[in-house]
Amino acid sequence: MSQKNTKGGGAPVGPGVGPGGPGGMGRPVEKAKDFKGTLRRLIRYLSPHKLLLLAVLFMAVLSTYFSVLSPEVMGRATTKLFEGIIGKMNGVPGAEIDFQYVGQIIMQLLGLYLLSALFSYFQQYIMASVAQKTVFDLRRDVNDKLTRLPLKYYDARTHGETLSRVTNDVDNISSTLQQSLTQLITAVLTIIGVIIMMLRISPLMTLIAVLTLPLSVVAITSIAKRSQKQFIRQQKELGQLNGHVEEMYTGHKVIKAFGRERKSLQQFEEINERLYEAGWKAQFISGVIMPIMSFIGNIGYVLVAVVGGILVTKGTIKVGEIQAFIQYSRQFTMPITQTANIANIIQSTVASAERVFEILDEEEEVAEEKKPVVLEQPQGNVVFDHVKFGYDDKNILIEDMNITAKQGETIAIVGPTGAGKTTLINLLMRFYEVTDGAITVDGVNIAHMKRGDLRSLFGMVLQDTWLFNGTIRDNIAYGHEGATEEEVIRAAKTAHADHFIRTLPHGYDTILNEEASNISQGQKQLLTIARAILADPAILILDEATSSVDTRTEVYIQKAMNELMKGRTSFVIAHRLSTIKDANLILVMNHGSVIEKGTHEELLAQGGFYADLYNSQFSKGGFDLEVG
Template structure:
């Protein structure tokens, strides 16, 4: 069973200020895309079906922001009414009184504006969440479908962590940006423009004074972002290394304890944690001084506004309420600027993530040119290799002229040193790779004339590396054939000598296998994979012996289960112990991609060649100390 990894790769958002839960507006490190415009255009293509909803989101974002922007000006009117009434009473003017009815009317309008603004904000978030999640749903579907169409060489050339990072982390990064940053960008721009317009209606002079502080704000943002970005990058790099070390510590804890390396492992963790600590506090501290500095610059603007505004008020050019409204606008003025700069960085990071996803989607797929409905009515399992040529790269052939004829029901054992081509031969049978020359046939038909999925359905596989998923034992066995009944599952388990140990488990067939199926032994896992292959009932088998790490009793069970499985089926057995293949109908001895010897066990021993030397090396000194085939080098 494959282990789940939280492979956080690609563009990630640093914790702390500007991250989830931090104050808005902190500059975050951006990861630039190679082709920003092309990737952005392609990502927008996923948004195209939702143009109407996005237009509504745009309108609701603008309306929500506008209603919120108007509010300080209206609140300033209430202040003016209150102040005018108070001054009239203070000056003992005839009939002087505070017009509370008008104040109540203004406050009612203000409350209505806040409610309407909140409703539009709610509608905006609701629609954008639906659009964002549908877009990433389609994106995940495309990626998942693409992975199913990619050839084996793609997975051979890339780490699982990188593929997982593109499918999970990069897509999540896109989702977060679509759902949050796009609407924030709209509201920030509208807020900035709206605030400037409202301030101009109050006092162009005060607006000019405030705008003059902008260059200083931009200089501070640029300097802090430049310094914090390198520390954030170091923080993410160190975090990745620390995560890798922690994973090694806990997945290999048995080996660490067995060799008494606990202290060294803990010390290495301490050193890495120390480096991460220094990178993190520097990044957080430098980014954290953004707000105090911006506050200082803002206060300079407030002082100037108050001084100039006070002078303007004494001249009767501006009211107290308008000064109050202007100060509120001034306090809001820097926030959308910082948010816009921050979101621009986030979008850079998101486009980089999208580019990584699109790189995966653009990978060359397996070309399927076969007739989709062509099948063998009654598969016998006759397999033929005729002058096959193959190499993982066209300029370097591994197999130059491989010929082989296998009859139905035969057991073919494949032996040879590491890199001889045993696994390659199996991969060609399953059409994981296409050959460069010659042909491979099944029951006289070229395998290229069938769909790959059909070719693979003709084979059952039991590999040395067992694969069991997180689920019940029943579900893992039933994976071999869709729609299998309970009786068929139990019959397959009995044939694989697995039924007895399954029934000794507390939950029997309902026992849930945990991560890596570590709650059962290696031998028991192998028996389950054999049961799964028996249930599939394929005409041909590919078996990779996996008895080297089990006890003698379990090995006997596995050998008996293998024997039951191979009855009446063409079988290709990758052999590691020569003692298990003495009864094979034919033994293929491979080296450097070619079959250098073939025959029965007795014929090959009598020939005194490569196989005979190999056999003697494994059973020297009366057969003591069998040597694994993979350890034998030519």
């Protein structure tokens, strides 16, 4: 199953809309392990913007104030109209509707609505700035952290998991800060303002309106529990469906080759049916929430209207005040529902923040030396001096490795899978730190050099090619900053890549797609070899560099490599032993230790492990058996 559908892989859901139906109620909420601690840490990212946050709060107070004041002002107009009509009906002398007063009220209302909208706009504008600045700081810290993490962090985790934290989780935080936080502030202020205005009009009717709240809470809670189970099931089935589709898409050729189309469609239908069932139940159950909320709200509305009518007949309150109170009671339920929904969103956001902070808390690479050594004219003399290494303290892979490679020598490393060949290269490049002992280049301990300076000494051609989305020219020039057109072409010719490049429609300007699938695997390898040639490094690392090319091309590449390796120290990881006969020193590794060392002839004469490997590859009429 693909790893891209790991937790946190879904798109962030905006407030008020989501898989949980209306208002997002009932949606599954991922909870943080340490809610308070993570929330405090997230608030620290907001602390540099205190003044702007205070401005947001001030704008929210003003916007809410003008919004909450509007029903009370409208009620005055209703009362004036009612009094004028009743006066006329009762034949009161001089009784009439005061349209001038009503007109003034309308103008006041327009002013209040305009001011409320204006301050709400400024609130959103300032909060957007705060949110983006905060997330910018968070993204910068995460990016800086990722550059300081050791290779073991990436080896232990899927790329999809890390990408999910860096993109989806950070976007979730951004969305909440920009939208949900302002909604929460406005909702809380609205609740407070509405309760104050309702109490001013009638404490009795306020009590009636508030009494419907417990009923709403009980109804929502019971339904949410039922729907949440279905939403969790829906998310699980959706992840399986996405994984299945991705696997079937990426493995399309294999499915066709083995005739598994019918089986693939059958699996899709089964997962899709389960997803439909879970989704239908989840949406139906959560969809019941709004009708029930509306029903309970209407009960409260009827009670308020009846009690209000009685109070009007007794002259306790005015008609306009009842109208205002009904509007307030309508305004009262909406922010409560919003607050409940936003509480869920905040829980999910804090969980996202916790996942991001877990990256920031990861153990970093060993700190660089304060005064690093710089090799001005590197020669390429490499020594492994009693090197000991293990990926953890319990499992030591390399016990006591001693290797000396002089300038211009070719050191071949052979052995079965898991012998430690790649580990040796990782230690040389300081992707991992040695547990004990030292590795020196030209007599300088590599631990005393900056990693960037050390790695600039090496040119690498790996079995797994790495090319980026860009032109062929840019991919080759990646090995040497500021390379000229002539230098790029010369490197391509040396690597025997110039001919196939010129046969492409756009030559060196051909754009490689993200996976470089518009050229063959062998052509990719030629480009990476050209890149290494252009880099002109002091030390070469070749990991079965010709394994992906045809036999004829391999001969050309081997000649180019021989030219490239002249005067340079080269470490060659070999599977096909026929390619390293001319190496100055062959290291035979098994279980992390160098068990044999010598030239090709010396090792064959010993009749040991290397001789067995070599003979096994050329038995059965020259059959070439890979051992790693």
